[in-house]
Amino acid sequence: MTKVLPADAAGIREAAATLAAGGLVAFPTETVYGLGGDALSTAAVARIFAAKGRPAEDPLIVHLADLADLPRVTGALSPQAALLAGRLWPGPLTLVLPRGPAVPHSVTAGRETVAVRLPAHPVARALIAAAGTPVAAPSANRFGHTSPTSAAHVLADLGGRIDLVLDGGPATIGVESTVLDLSGPVPTLLRPGGVSLETLRELLGEVALGGRAAEAGGQIAPGLLDRHYAPESALHLCVGAPAACRGWIRAQAARQIAAGRRVGLLVPDEDAALLAGLAADIEPLGPAGDPAAIAGRLYAALRALDARRPDVILARDIGDVGIARAILDRLTRAAAGRVSILTPSERRATQ
Incomplete structure (x- = not known):
């Protein structure tokens, strides 16, 4: 049975202990609710994929509590990555960066890149900090289904399949983070979201448009499949x-x-x-x-x-x-x- 707790100090402590023990916790972010597990634990990551019914070819986003945690999941930042992290984090922006050796390949769909973000929601950051580990967190719903923006949505999809839901009220932005690939010669927008293309171009100059799924093998980032976010009708x-x-x-x-x-x-x-x-x-x-x-x-x-x-x-x-x-x-x-x-x-x- 999935436990639901208010997103207060006591709830965050219990949720953090659940994550540290290898469990799965759904929690609010400013974009949508995420389904969190220890990003450095292959067992916890496998539980995320199983709970969602998510194919292994679709990677996860690693969430951090603080910029100081970046060396745990990636190497030295490029000037572009450092600029964006300094200006737009915490916030609804995911950067695709070189994978650090501690991040399991199951997180990255076998690729040598990792998608990383620093959420702005205070509950999300407090939970990740208390857990003491980077947290892999796709949206907390059945794979391919409409994303959740409330605890009730999470329970409708994943009730009985995960350990705990932190109820922090409705998400504010309501759509997932922007995903920007910085692993190539030109920054490429893979998924539009809470940080606009116009803002990225103001900061970086040239930003190419991508977002098509790879024909074979693991995807470079989530949200690229032709069918996603879909209702039953x-x-x-x-x-x-x-x-x-x-x-x-x-x-x-x-x-x-x-x-x-x-x-x-x-x-x-x-x-x-x-x-x-x-x-x-x-x-x-x-x-x-x-x-x-x-x-x-x-x-x-x-x-x-x-x-x-x-x-x-x-x-x-x-x-x-x-x-x-x-x-x-x-x-x-x-x-x-x-x-x-x-x-x-x-x-x-x-x-």
Whole structure:
């Protein structure tokens, strides 16, 4: 049975002892809830993969309590890594760096690089510090499923499979950390997240765009598979101008409803009002002009809508600037190929 404790001093002490003994603890970060185990213990790492049903080819992110802990997991920092660590840590940024010899290859999917971050959440940092070891922590959910932003989400996916959950309330950012690969000649954005591409380019200059999964062997970082973050219901995503995608959603919903299917809509508040006449289950995300609010609600809203078991979920993007890029990435992977990118002529036809 999974124990749930408040994220107070006593709860953190018990959770840290659980980690030190090789157990698994789900804990809050500013992005999503993580499933933590001792990153330097092959046995604890194996338990993480087993609890999640995660393939060995998908690596884990190692979380630290302090910059001073970096030598435990990697070698000397490059000037770029030192700059980013100094300016953006603690925070929602993961750096792919050379693997230190103490980090098991099971953490890194066999690669000689390791993904590392220093979270900003005070509970996460206090827990890692008290445990006395770097903590490997993917999102605390079944592999490939929608990520958890509350203790209740963790229990829904992993209850009975892990030792303890620290309940620190809802995550604030709501989508996973940005992953930046610094192992090559050009910094490469592998996964957009809480630190924007625009911020990285302001600090570094050139930042390339990556994010495609390797065709064979271990992945360089998590979150790169074509299907990820997915609900049980089939999600279909429209990418295009807002009015055009609203027209696309209206037409798709009408067709699905006419065929006797239950339709869910995962849309900004403005769309929810405009589409209210449809016989669909509408889950508003927040104002379209506030991407940070939508990111913070995205997974909770997707889980809530999915729990009502629609046959299909329809959604649209809100752009690709700042954290909206991360929202687009998560919805694209959740749709698992069911993405309609409207051409200019299609946009005119749906308006």
